[in-house]
Amino acid sequence: MSVYTPAEVVEETGFSIDTLRYYEKIGLLERVGRNAAGQRRFSQEDVGWLGTLRCLRDTGMPIAKMLRFAELVRAGDHTIPDRIRLLEEHDRQVREQIDKLAERQKYIHNKIGYYRSQL
Amino acid sequence: MSVYTPAEVVEETGFSIDTLRYYEKIGLLERVGRNAAGQRRFSQEDVGWLGTLRCLRDTGMPIAKMLRFAELVRAGDHTIPDRIRLLEEHDRQVREQIDKLAERQKYIHNKIGYYRSQL
DNA sequence: GATTGACCTGGAGTGCGCTCCAGGTGGGAT
């Protein structure tokens, strides 16, 4: 049963130590274990959960929604249908983001093409 | 030579009137014309430029960078190569955004699949 | 035994991009 120091978790997840503390404070991360000196020791499970948060965050999920998701996870297996619904809704939003980005990218390509024609 | 009232521009561009004033204030939009009563009357050109801003903004370009672009546009035709460079750099960033989003989306799909298997 | 460095806490501060507000003007409908 391996544990991770803050520095290791920063390295693995890409979250800063301040962000890790912040996430714990607001309840996105359940109270992390401590050693005798009161320093955080993250479990494998914590690190896995942070991977999920990383993914949701990077796809633009607001913290308030991640918090709802965290609460569902904590509430037990009977919330699995709700979690699926939440992730499916988010998935739709990610798809929309991608589509919109691709659409706007065409405009940028046009613009570049126009400027090239002006040279 | 048609002009647009603030309400019309809000309608067409999707920017709020406060945002339009803000963009003018920070120089993202050149000083907009006024009627006798001091009210804004946007030109066709203003509206076109706002369309460009809309696109850059929606693809995540920070205001500071849009400002640099605006300055290049104002500086005249000799800045066209710089504008191309700026837009190409942005285009790369948009591509990266899309790729990253698509990558993360796979994780979300996996997660949904996993939850489905738990039902 | 002094220093260094990784970590701790609570709380204040930051940067971005707006958004809102108070107080006022002018033009058109009732």
Next chain:
DNA sequence: ATCCCACCTGGAGCGCACTCCAGGTCAATC
């Protein structure tokens, strides 16, 4: 004439997601 409504200005305020700070603990190294 009076009302409303769209608009004006300068400046304050806000929400989000961190990020930084002061002051402190502990363990290990020189």
